[in-house]
Amino acid sequence: MTCRMITAKHLSVGCRRLLSTSSYTVRSHTCGELNASNKKEKVSVMGWLSHKRMDRFFVLRDAYGSVQATIPENSELRRLLKDLPYESIVRVDGVVVDRGENRNIVMKTGDIEIGVEKLTVLNKAVSNLPLLPDVNANERTRLKYRYIDLRSDKLQKSLRIRSEFVHNLRKFLVEKSGFVDVETPTLFRHTPGGATEFVVPAPSPNHGMAYSLPQSPQQFKQLLMVGAIDRYFQIARCYRDEGSKGDRQPEFTQVDVEMSFTTQEGVMQLIEDMILAAWPESLNHIKPKSPFPRISYSEAMTKYGIDKPDMRxxxxxxxxxxxxxxxxxxxxxxxxxxxxxxxxxxxxxxxxxxxxxxxxxxxxxxxxxxxxxxxxxxxxxxxxxxxxxxxxxxxxxxxxxxxxxxxxxxxxxxxxxxxxxxxxxxxxxxxxKSGVTAHWVVDFPLFSFEEGQLVSTHHPFTAPVEKDKEMLFESDNQKLLQITGQHYDLVMNGVEMGGGSIRIENSEIQRHVLKVLGEPTEEMEHLLNALSHGAPPHGGFALGLDRFVAMLTSDGNPLTPVRDVIAFPKTKNGKDLMSDAPTTLSQKQLQRYGITLRSDADS
Amino acid sequence: MTCRMITAKHLSVGCRRLLSTSSYTVRSHTCGELNASNKKEKVSVMGWLSHKRMDRFFVLRDAYGSVQATIPENSELRRLLKDLPYESIVRVDGVVVDRGENRNIVMKTGDIEIGVEKLTVLNKAVSNLPLLPDVNANERTRLKYRYIDLRSDKLQKSLRIRSEFVHNLRKFLVEKSGFVDVETPTLFRHTPGGATEFVVPAPSPNHGMAYSLPQSPQQFKQLLMVGAIDRYFQIARCYRDEGSKGDRQPEFTQVDVEMSFTTQEGVMQLIEDMILAAWPESLNHIKPKSPFPRISYSEAMTKYGIDKPDMRxxxxxxxxxxxxxxxxxxxxxxxxxxxxxxxxxxxxxxxxxxxxxxxxxxxxxxxxxxxxxxxxxxxxxxxxxxxxxxxxxxxxxxxxxxxxxxxxxxxxxxxxxxxxxxxxxxxxxxxxKSGVTAHWVVDFPLFSFEEGQLVSTHHPFTAPVEKDKEMLFESDNQKLLQITGQHYDLVMNGVEMGGGSIRIENSEIQRHVLKVLGEPTEEMEHLLNALSHGAPPHGGFALGLDRFVAMLTSDGNPLTPVRDVIAFPKTKNGKDLMSDAPTTLSQKQLQRYGITLRSDADS
CATH class of the missing domain: 3.30.1360.30 (GAD-like domain)
Incomplete structure (x- = not known):
């Protein structure tokens, strides 16, 4: 096989799509792009055998579409095709022919077919496939054979829209708004506030200790503000151990943004512009209108009985x-x-x-x-x-x-x-209903009361509004509950897609709030220290990417499962059915981390 | 504070820089951008107090540069400045004044200064700072107070170049070459081949089992090829537990690329084009020439005695x-x-x-x-x-x-x-020496001999060259050692920046190779299965991003420590000196995961 050496500098606008998806490969075209304009061209295409008829006609499918190929009537190749299982990988070399009267108007490439000159089986599939792309099957089979299900139209579309959205978003942040993409660690220390973080036992010389997988880069992004990376973003992997609660994955992704010297209105405007700029063009028909209306928390509660009302x-x-x-x-x-x-x-x-x-x-x-x-x-x-x-x-x-x-x-x-x-x-x-409505919910109470305890409505780093700052030092819980926070949630079609706040930048106020909440400050000294060593006022936002893209790819349906936009999702019980993760560990591994693991059967 | 509402659509090329870095904030300008053309303008700037003189003159610094501000001679504000510790956060409202004869030719903004009308202390720093940006300090202090060190010119530049390179790279892959950005899981199953993967104990109902943090998305990217995502990339977080070996971090980042229907030459050309397209413009003086020369493994060994020769x-x-x-x-x-x-x-x-x-x-x-x-x-x-x-x-x-x-x-x-x-x-x-030379090392032996055992030179998924395929079934180790693999390493200035290979797409051959290597196939059944359910020929590459950017930001010095291009690095011993991670766990956490952790003192 020789390879078409088409480098970026040879790409011209007119043939960009063609070149971009076949450059650096041995194919001349993708299956989906052939049409009448290719008539009489000699082409090499390769893909999955997805249909065959009378041992002569077959359909080849790749990520970009399907095309029919026809073997000459007396060719030996008919026997080859006859025995070939579906989903085998095939290379076809041949000439594009006009189908004339026989054209298939349902098929995008139906005006033409490829007259097969050479048929090469690149990799045979087994004949007893447990699943076919785009054919109904139960959820467990589809998860076990995810690599087959990924070939379906639905998952192909979802993953590609996700990639497009994320890329547009980066372009807006980097090119238009001067943000810096910074990676933050995922092996971090435990953060107070509940045992919902996965732990990673450390090897010697740190035996007996463990890292925690962070629920979000919250602390790091605030530390970056203190470190003068004043316009930060990251598409960040986050971890949350919530067992099998609802439609959630143990690992998920958020678009994480933080900015210094800004205001609540500044961050909301940035996020609104970002989302609209990144909205995939093919989904313009469900794009929400700008500006996103603002609703106060109390208005949402009294009009809709919920802090994330569906405004449709x-x-x-x-x-x-x-x-x-x-x-x-x-x-x-x-x-x-x-x-x-x-x-x-x-x-x-x-x-x-x-x-x-x-x-x-x-x-x-x-x-x-x-x-x-x-x-x-x-x-x-x-x-x-x-x-x-x-x-x-x-x-x-x-x-x-x-x-x-x-x-x-x-x-x-x-x-x-x-x-x-x-x-x-x-x-x-x-x-x-198709379409997306978006609005901001603002003016949340800084604190809420849960199970007899004062808790943060958003998180302990959220600043109160300026006029309520003094009230923080009240000792009466009823007064504290009246404080309004600089916290804003983005709600689309009745789902909270993300939230953010202006943060407390003053070390003493932050220490006080942690105390009011009964959180141990010893575990937060690094952040408290940072706030007293030159911390600018700052605020930010986090968008739940999986949930957001699930809505995008389903015409606005906010109830679409997130596993439909994740390449390799886990079940509700945290299992990967394909590879059978998690697994038991070997003695060697247990020793290396100085751990013992008790199975439920042992206890 | 009111916020300047400048949205993307208002940005024009002429004033892009100004708008992009101050949009959505309360500042009118950044410190570093003011010059004579701003004379007589009323401005609001904010930043860190980095220098003061005679209680009247002070220098304000932000991420974009520094500017001098001057308090009127008889102003009360002089007392405010006098008592203000360095690195405090200050807002200055005032008018830009030409310094005339007094201009500072060393300072980028030295033609002007700000005549202070209003001086607001936004957040006071402590007076006994352990560290100042750009002032020498020992490594441990700099890591402990990383949020101060991040303000230094060197780290600001490193993180911004890293962001720029990664963004350029994405643009090349997505816009020019039709690649899809796909996220793959980091909570995965153990992969055979040494106990070097961190483990994450699973909560109930999976007690007694654990996830492993993958060393690379190798299996996932191959599964994506089987799933018809035929042009995949990801800037992927990877994990490697190698204790305190060399200049390595327990978590690191690689640019991960995979493509179907391609050849070794195709992948090398793609990677070469990608790196050159993404090279930051400000570093053109150290850009390697294209094409990168190819050297065979045996030539490298006999001419330079090493498989990653420094060609300078x-x-x-x-x-x-x-x-x-x-x-x-x-x-x-x-x-x-x-x-x-x-x-x-x-x-x-x-x-x-x-x-x-x-x-x-x-x-x-x-x-x-x-x-x-x-x-x-x-x-x-x-x-x-x-x-x-x-x-x-x-x-x-x-x-x-x-x-x-x-x-x-x-x-x-x-x-x-x-x-x-x-x-x-x-x-x-x-x-x-300043500058970067780049070349490819090819024609590696598929297997090597290490400690009396046959091992993969690259990894067990690498395909042999076509002509050597039959030799795989030889039982003589000496014959097996003569097989050439379709494996290629990218070497720059004597450091292996990345490597890749064409993979084995045939299930039976893959099973055979694993057996030859003595690897248990039971743990790889999901991949072996995938290869027999419609797997296209494919190959890819992984670039070590941290090491690469470390070289970029140091004029080509391949020996620069990677911690200089990581926002929050760990020490050789895997400690985060800033937050003191890892930590001990609470009884509640240990119970949740059914684990006990033995500290070294216990054993």
Missing amino acids: IPWEIEDVKSGIFDFLKKKDCENWRARVIVFRGTGKNAISNSMKNEWKRLIQMNENGRNFAICHPSQKSWFKSVDNQKIMDEFGLTEDDVLIVCWGESDGVYWTLGQLRNYVAEVCGLRS | IPWEIEDVKSGIFDFLKKKDCENWRARVIVFRGTGKNAISNSMKNEWKRLIQMNENGRNFAICHPSQKSWFKSVDNQKIMDEFGLTEDDVLIVCWGESDGVYWTLGQLRNYVAEVCGLRS
Whole structure:
């Protein structure tokens, strides 16, 4: 095989695509690019045998498409083709022929075919393939034979869109905005805040100690700001040990950005510009409009019952100003609310039995929002104390609408209605609608209360807004909970795609906040030290790349599994079905790290 | 603080630099960009206080340079400046003034200064700084306070050149050559071939098992070829547990490339084009010429005594055709050679006492190359059996030359002379000469013999050259050692910057090679399976990014430590002196992973 030596300098715009995907290879063209303009050309193409007919006609497929090849009627090559298993690797040398009347209008290359002169089997596949690309198979088989599944249209498209998005993003950051791509370590020290970091035992002379795989480069990016790398980014591998919780991988990737001498508005604008600049051209039809609207946390909670509302859903939680539902009030409930949501235009869809079951499930999850009633005109009397018509007039209900009223403790009421809103929208198909809406949620409380403890809403490095700084030194938890943080979340189609904050740059304030949170400061002395050795004001953002690309590649569906945009994903249980990782270790390995591993069977 | 909202679409070429590095921030300019054209402009700049004089004049420094600011003579601000520690973060609002006669011609911004109107201390530094940027300090202090050292010119330049090189490289691969950037997992299964992989114990339900951190994405990139991602690259984090061997980090980065339907020549051409296209413009003066010459392994060994010769060194190992040294021959030595190297133009430099000591050290390391003599005209009789003049005539020696003759077993002789060649060159300053030479070493033997065992010269996935394929099935080790592999190394200034090969795409041949090497095939079944399910011919390359950038940023010095191009490096012992990683683990963590860790003190 000789190789076409086409170097970058020979590429001209006109033939760029052709040259770029076949340069440095022995093929003359890719399967997908041949068309009538190649008529009579001698070509060499190679790929996977994906279809054959009458031992003469076959389709060759590569990453760029498919093309039909035809063996002359009396050729010996027919026998070769006959015995050749699908997915074998084949090289075809031949001449491009116009198919004339026989052209295949469904196939992109269907105007032509290759008249086979030479057929070379480069690597035979086994004949009992467990899976074929683009043919249905169960998830476990597809994961075990991932290298076959990767040939499917869907995964080819996903991985290529991911690459394109990331490249566009780098171009915006480096070329347009002067950011520096810096790699930070993944073998780091344990960071306080829960035992959710994987550990890596260290070899001698550090036996008895371990590195931790960081959940994000948070500390490093702040240290880079102190180190005058004032515009940093990294497409960073991160690790989170959360067992088999939800659609998450033990390792994931985030677009990590940090900048000095900036403001909350500055970072949000940068990220918005970055995402829009990087949006793949082929997906312009689902591109969100700029500017992304800003919603405050409290507005999100009272209108949508959730801090990451899906803005494609038209329904909002409504106040009941008229006091029409005051009769539902409980005397001993301090923070009592009655709120309604009207699912306009859903008709009886919204009160099917399956939906009622989901509602019952929701109520079980939330002891403070258990009281609610479903009001639909088809039903008789909704409440003993109020006339149906009065409620219908109050909210302008028609036969097509369903009204839900929920009452009880404030938080529970909003939560229940927010969950119902998402659920009804999903059933009605509103959440799988093509397109992406984007907005920022801002003005989060700096602290939250969880399981009787004060915790950071974002993380302990987030700065309060300027006017609330003094309140940090209050000892009353209720006061602390009123502090607003300089924290912003980017929400798309009801999913938090990323978040960021302006950080605390003052060492003493940072130490105080860690103490308020009950975090041990000894493990953070390196960061606290850095803040007192010349730390500029700074802030940043992290975008969840896997989740974001999963949404991009599925026309905006935020519920697409992330494994569809990861080349070699793991199962929920952290298994790699293809290679069977993780594995047991040899005595030699255990000795090297001075460890013993207890299997569940041992305990 | 309000923020300048300059988005990408407002950037024009003329003011690009200004806008790109200050967009999204609250500064109007960076310190380093102000000049006479800004005269009378109102500016806001912020940075580190790096110098002050007479409580009135001070220099503000940021990542882009320094600028002088001057406080009006009677201003209250003088007291503020007086008490302000160096490296504090300061904001200056003021007007750019021409310094006229007082201009500082050494300073890039020395034509102007800022007349201070407002001086704001954004974050005070401690007054007892352990380190100042660009001021000498010991290595441990610099690593402990890395965030201060990062402000130095040297590290700022290194990290920015690294970012630029990597970005250029991506542009070449993605935009010019159609490559796809794919991320591969770092939590993988153990790969056979030595216990040099860090392990990551898995949580329940996989207790008793562990992931391994891969040494390279080798298997994944081959699986991607099987998966029809036929042009893959990744800037990949890799892990190697080699304790404190040499200038290596436990985690490092490689530029990882793989391509289907290509040849050895195709991959080498791609990599050559890629490196030249990505070469930072500011370093054009050290750019190697294209094409990179090809040298065969055997030529490298016989001419330079090493498989990664530094081609800046003019001296070559010479054969002694005349038989002049035949009298040195030992009867019982099967593979006897006598070879000479003439260090022309070194004069007595080459035979100083320190050099003789190094030579003695080398001889101790190598039992087969211990016999050698140093011949310099200043010395009396070199050998009893040969007249000095005869040797001088044979090799054309002058007073300025030193001849070394070495005799004994072939391998040892070449090794000794190769090491001497490097050493003399280093002493004579030839190895620190500015500039980079690049060449390919090809035609390596597929197998080597190490400690009585057959091993892969490159790795077990490397294919033999076509004509030697049959020889793989020989049972005689001597025959196997004669097989040439399709393996190529890129050598720059005497350092192996990367290597690659055409891989074995046939499952049965791969299985056979693993058996020949005595590797357990059970742990490689996923790869062997993949090769029989439609695997195209493929090959690739990996470039050691840290080492490469270290050479780039030091004018071509291949011996520059890699920690100079890594933001947060570890010491030789695998310690992060800044954060004190690794650390001991809590009981909670140990329990989560079902592990116990034995410290050296315990054993």
